[in-house]
Amino acid sequence: MEASTVAVVTGASRGLGQALAGRLLASGAHVITIARSQNTELTDLARQHGARLQQIQADLSQAATIESAAGMLSAALPQGATRYLLLNNAGTVDPVSLADGLFDAAAIERAFNLNVNAVMVLSAAFLRSTSADADRRILNVSSGAGRKPTRGWGVYCATKAALDHYTAVLADEHPDLRIAALAPGVIDTAMQERIRSSERGQFPDLERFVNLHESGQLASPDAVAAKILRHLLSDAYGHELLDDIRNYD
Numbered sequence: 001m002e003a004s005t006v007a008v009v010t011g012a013s014r015g016l017g018q019a020l021a022g023r024l025l026a027s028g029a030h031v032i033t034i035a036r037s038q039n040t041e042l043t044d045l046a047r048q049h050g051a052r053l054q055q056i057q058a059d060l061s062q063a064a065t066i067e068s069a070a071g072m073l074s075a076a077l078p079q080g081a082t083r084y085l086l087l088n089n090a091g092t093v094d095p096v097s098l099a100d101g102l103f104d105a106a107a108i109e110r111a112f113n114l115n116v117n118a119v120m121v122l123s124a125a126f127l128r129s130t131s132a133d134a135d136r137r138i139l140n141v142s143s144g145a146g147r148k149p150t151r152g153w154g155v156y157c158a159t160k161a162a163l164d165h166y167t168a169v170l171a172d173e174h175p176d177l178r179i180a181a182l183a184p185g186v187i188d189t190a191m192q193e194r195i196r197s198s199e200r201g202q203f204p205d206l207e208r209f210v211n212l213h214e215s216g217q218l219a220s221p222d223a224v225a226a227k228i229l230r231h232l233l234s235d236a237y238g239h240e241l242l243d244d245i246r247n248y249d
């Protein structure tokens with residue numbers, strides 16, 4: 001990839017997002033990230049590869065800051081690139097609770113803001129600020145949890161199911177776009193640490209995730225990022241709307 005590829009990656013300060021942004025920078029793409037914190041390893045990588053990096057700091061769990069982040073994104077997106085990528089990766093599994101304990105409406109709102117609403121507003125900014133003549137691709141990082149009910153994850157499952165269905169609407173409205181909602185598999189990130197720290201009473205599947213970790217079955221963020229980018233840049237990308245990266249080599 002060369003500098004005429006511009007890639008936007010949300011949640012690039014750690015985990016899967018950092019690995020995706022790092023690989024994009026190493027390929028020479030111009031990368032714009034959005035998260036609450038900046039990542040100095042990405043700054044170093046950009047310098048090392050002579051790639052352009054802009055890190056926008058924004059809390060995507062609040063409506064007002066989603067809107068200002070979208071404004072900053074529109075201003076940062078350069079004109080004239082041949083390819084534009086939007087990787088909606090930032091996400092949270094919180095609040096983890098059985099349905100009869102979901103009283104904290106503000107916590108539920110923050111989860112929907114981050115996992116769903118920010119994706120919609122940033123996608124709007126991306127669509128309005130880039131030319132339909134370019135090769136435009138959107139990747140919404142979903143989860144198996146959006147497709148299979150998981151006890152204790154009422155909020156997380158609902159946000160990812162909403163993300164999947166929004167992706168289908170976007171694809172319908174924009175046949176020119178290549179787009180998919182992609183489940184990335186189980187990855188060794190801070191999100192998995194958070195899952196393992198869940199209260200057993202609120203998350204009955206806890207043991208399964210502890211076992212996956214103890215038996216070394218979590219994929220590395222870099223290996224998953226490599227597979228995702230290979231698929232995202234391939235001709236097959238977008239043929240399957242609701243997809244799972246484990247379907248690919």
Ligand SMILES: NC(=O)c1ccc[n+]([C@@H]2O[C@H](COP(=O)([O-])OP(=O)(O)OC[C@H]3O[C@@H](n4cnc5c(N)ncnc54)[C@H](OP(=O)(O)O)[C@@H]3O)[C@@H](O)[C@H]2O)c1
Pocket residue numbers: 010011012013014015016017034035036037038058059060061088089090091092093114141142143144183184185186187188189190191192
């Ligand atoms: N890990 C897995 O096993 C797994 C499985 C299925 C799906 N996924 C999905 O994969 C994606 C990445 O997950 P991950 O495991 O890499 O998670 P992670 O390690 O917890 O990283 C989450 C990223 O999202 C950003 N983020 C969190 N809250 C934010 C906020 N309020 N505003 C802006 N950015 C925020 C974080 O940056 P800051 O904290 O700096 O803001 C961080 O960069 C998520 O959509 C997740 O649902 C993960």
